[in-house]
Every structure is written in C-alpha cells, then in structure tokens.
Amino acid sequence: METKRTFQLLNLKNSLVVFSLFYLIIIFSNSAYPFWGDNYLFKIDNRKYTKEDFLTWWKYWKEPNMKFPETPDPFIDWLLIANEAKRMELDSDPLYKHKIRVFLEVRGLLLLKNEEVDKKIDISQKRLWKEYKTNYIPRLKIKALITQDYKVANNWKKSIKTKEAFDALYEKLEKEKKARDFGWERPITIPEEIRNEVLKANKDQIVGPVKYKNTYFLLFIEDKLGSDPTDFNTVKREIIKKIRKKDEAYYTEKLIENLKKKYNVKINWDILKLISLDTIPENLKEKTVLVIGDRELKAIQFWEKFKKEIDLRFHKRKLSSEDIDKMKHFVINTYISQTLTSLEALNRHYEKEPPLKDLYEFYKKQLLVVLFEEKIIKPQIKVTEEEMKDFYTKNKEKFTKPSMVEIAVIKTRDPKLIKNVYKRIKQGENFFKIGKEIQFHTLRPEKYFLNQLVPEMRDAIKGLKPNEVSSIIEFKRGDNTWYCLVYLIKHYPEKAHPYEIVKDDIRRILEQEKFNSLKKEYINKLRAQTNIVINEKEWLKLKREMMEDNNVNLAQ
Numbered sequence: 440m441e442t443k444r445t446f447q448l449l450n451l452k453n454s455l456v457v458f459s460l461f462y463l464i465i466i467f468s469n470s471a472y473p474f475w476g477d478n479y480l481f482k483i484d485n486r487k488y489t490k491e492d493f494l495t496w497w498k499y500w501k502e503p504n505m506k507f508p509e510t511p512d513p514f515i516d517w518l519l520i521a522n523e524a525k526r527m528e529l530d531s532d533p534l535y536k537h538k539i540r541v542f543l544e545v546r547g548l549l550l551l552k553n554e555e556v557d558k559k560i561d562i563s564q565k566r567l568w569k570e571y572k573t574n575y576i577p578r579l580k581i582k583a584l585i586t587q588d589y590k591v592a593n594n595w596k597k598s599i600k601t602k603e604a605f606d607a608l609y610e611k612l613e614k615e616k617k618a619r620d621f622g623w624e625r626p627i628t629i630p631e632e633i634r635n636e637v638l639k640a641n642k643d644q645i646v647g648p649v650k651y652k653n654t655y656f657l658l659f660i661e662d663k664l665g666s667d668p669t670d671f672n673t674v675k676r677e678i679i680k681k682i683r684k685k686d687e688a689y690y691t692e693k694l695i696e697n698l699k700k701k702y703n704v705k706i707n708w709d710i711l712k713l714i715s716l717d718t719i720p721e722n723l724k725e726k727t728v729l730v731i732g733d734r735e736l737k738a739i740q741f742w743e744k745f746k747k748e749i750d751l752r753f754h755k756r757k758l759s760s761e762d763i764d765k766m767k768h769f770v771i772n773t774y775i776s777q778t779l780t781s782l783e784a785l786n787r788h789y790e791k792e793p794p795l796k797d798l799y800e801f802y803k804k805q806l807l808v809v810l811f812e813e814k815i816i817k818p819q820i821k822v823t824e825e826e827m828k829d830f831y832t833k834n835k836e837k838f839t840k841p842s843m844v845e846i847a848v849i850k851t852r853d854p855k856l857i858k859n860v861y862k863r864i865k866q867g868e869n870f871f872k873i874g875k876e877i878q879f880h881t882l883r884p885e886k887y888f889l890n891q892l893v894p895e896m897r898d899a900i901k902g903l904k905p906n907e908v909s910s911i912i913e914f915k916r917g918d919n920t921w922y923c924l925v926y927l928i929k930h931y932p933e934k935a936h937p938y939e940i941v942k943d944d945i946r947r948i949l950e951q952e953k954f955n956s957l958k959k960e961y962i963n964k965l966r967a968q969t970n971i972v973i974n975e976k977e978w979l980k981l982k983r984e985m986m987e988d989n990n991v992n993l994a995q
Contacts, residue, residue: 547784592648
C-alpha cells in the first residue's frame, strides 16, 4: 500500500509541474522566451529568420574566396529588396514568369532524368562481369591472309599444314599487303557476320576462308585466353560506359512511351504528309498536326521547325523524298520528347521538395532583386558628357599608360665576369656582341614598363640616355645576388589615353557608382520603414561555428 501511495503522489506532483509550466507559458508567453531560449538570428518586422535560413542563403550567394559576412546585413538587404520587388508585383512581370519557367524546366528535367533513368541503370559488379564474359572474352590473337578471290584463299588453306607453314606464307604475303596482324581481338570487336565461327576456334587453328564485305580472310588463331580479373579491370570503365549508354536509351524510350499515353499524344500524319520543304499551302497553316494534352502544334509551326532543322543539317543539299520523310519523323518525335519531358518535369513539382526547394526559393528572390535593379534603379541612372569629361580630367592618372623602356640586359651571378664585361664595353667593344658571347640565350632588346623592373635597375635607367650603358647594377633575387649591365635603346614617357578612347570605360565606372549610390538609398529607405532586430548572441555563435568549421578561415 505504501509503494502504491508513493507512485500516486509522484504522478500528482508531475502533473502539477507540467500544468504549472503550461499555465506559465500561456499567461506569461512574452517572458517565456528567456526560459526556453529563442534561437532566431534576426527579425524583419514580425518574420523571424534562423541560422538555417542564413546558411541556405550563404550557400547559394557566396562566390569562391568570398569572406563570411561580419554582420547579417547583406542577407537582410537582399531580403528587403526582394520583398519590395514582390510588393511592387514584379513577380507578375512576363520576364520573371518566363525565367522561372525555364529554371523549373531545366532543373526539373535533370531530376526527372535522375528519377526515371539514372537510378534504374544497373552497373552492379554482377552485371559488369556478365557483360565481360559475354562480349569481352575469349581474347583471340589473330593473324589473317586476305584476298578477294575465294579459290586463292582456299588454296592457301590447303597449302598450310603447320604453324611454320602459315608464318612463312604470312611473311611472303605481308610484303604484297595481303596479310595483316590484328593483334588481340574480343567478341565485341569481331564483325557479327563471322563472330561465331571465329569464337569456336581453338589456339593454333585456322578459320576460314570467311567472307566479310566481299573479301575473304584466312584467320590463324595464335593464342586464346579466357576470363581474368586483371583484364576485367582494364575494360571495366568501357563496359560501364556501354551499359550506361544502352540503359539510358532504353529507359528514356520507355519514359517517353509512358508519357505519350499519359498526355494522350495524337499526330495527324495526313496533314504532315502534305507539308513540303519549300512551302506550305495557306489552307494548311492553321491545321493541327500534333496534340499533347491541352497543347497544340499548328502546321505552320511545324513547318518552321522542320525548315530550320533541314537548313541547319543539310545546308542547300538536295534531299530525296525518303530523306524528307525521315526528317519529318525526326522533327516531330524530337518535339514530342522535349515537350513531354518538360511538361512532366513541371507537373511533378520538384521545387516543393528537397533538393530543389531551397535553390528554387533562393532563385525566386534573387530574380526579384535583379528585376528591381534593372527596372527600378537602372532607368534612373543618367551620365552626361560633362560628368564623363570632368571625371577624366580629375582622374587622368587612371587612364595614363605608364613609362616604358626598351632595353637589352647582360646578367650574371659572377662578379668577376661582369667587371670584365664592363671594362670591355668601356674600351669600345659592342654591347650586343659581348652579350652574345657570354649569355646562353641570344641577347635581344625587350620592352618593359618601368614599374616591372627591380628598384636598382629603375634607378640606374633614370640617369641614362638612349644608346648608353649603365654602370654595374647589383640586386638580390631570393637567396641569389645578381649583377647586370643595361643598355638603354629607347625611353617611352607616360602617356594619357585620349578621352574618346576611354569614354565608354568612364561611362561604365560612373554608371556603377550611381547604381551603388541609388541602391544604397533604396536600402536605407526600406530599413527606415522596417523594424529589424538582430539577435547578437545567435549571430556571434554562428560566426564562431563557421570559424571552427573552416579552420578560422571564413573565406572558405
């Protein structure tokens, strides 16, 4: 009885505790946050954004080597503009709708292919080995005697009694280009017409004469090998490629056939037969040649596609009626396949589930931001000729080609050698002649911007006139000390590019500056109209996590 009473008291206490907590949460809901913890990262008006929201945005926003933001402001600003664009109903813009549809079609097609084709391809070890045994072994080492006369081939065969006899005849006929060493062949590389007969042969056996493409072959099987794990690994990649290609074709065709039934595809071949390559009669133009669900393809639309495909593939080449008929089938079937898969990809709504959901939500907002910039901000930007000229005058150094010199250099790490060269030049010997003697590469003049040269060389050149040689210049490069003599051929002073040449660059610079300024103004206005609360504690926690995950390198 005592034990039972103890359990009853415990149950009562637990019930009171739970009830009390529930009561506190209802009555003091605002003060409950500190108790339970509120892990939002920031709030825009009444909408909360979490760490997960930020990291999803950052995943698609960041570029290589971009540093993790110091504050959540870039994300907040991006959201503010996207929300403003939506408020302005830019998501009703035809361009927005078109780009969204294209995005869903392209991404949906990839997911549809993965779901209906790629996932069904069997490249298990068991299947690969089966394919290997069927089409890649036995391996046969084959030599052949070749002629277009059956009697000659048959006489060769009668004359060959031993391997040595074959080798002797082979050597003789090889000089006449009537013999060939095929090396190692596999079932998959042997023509189908003669495959079975060749594969049945044993080592040192003669096969034939066998006929292939009006030519007779007398085949000698020099060696024959069966399955081998090492050999299997050498052809494994090729086998996978062949299986994948075969299965892709099979499952794609199967998908299209199922979709044809689902979307009730109907082709009007009677109308298609009446359409010629050169023209289309007026009375046919609006006739329906294809129905896919609620979509129709008119004869004029088909003819335009058909004509374009012919021009692209055959370019003025005259086609037979049979070729034209084949192309009609190709064009209509291609259109059906593309339309069906696009429709199915859209109708499966992959954007509602991972992995496409997050990317789709990001893309929609990013597209709104881009449209806002293109339709609201950029039309306000005007750059005048006066502004461009003023910018050019005040920033002429940005459009000035720096000083350049044309020089020849004798360079060495041997101080004694450079002193000897300098002495010879001072005595009147030719700089280039001496340089050609002592340098591995031919000495030749080269042009350099002054700022490309080491400081010691720049300083020496400043005191030279054309056709003068510097004194010995010493400078360090890494752990090595170099010595050189410089022959100045010509000095090209810095020169400003004419305004007319750089005006388009100036226009772009000023347009970008005005764009940045206007965008900042819009963001400031939107911030002033919005209640933004940042949870500094959660933000600092996120930054620490990113630092730890990326070894303190937030640029990753």
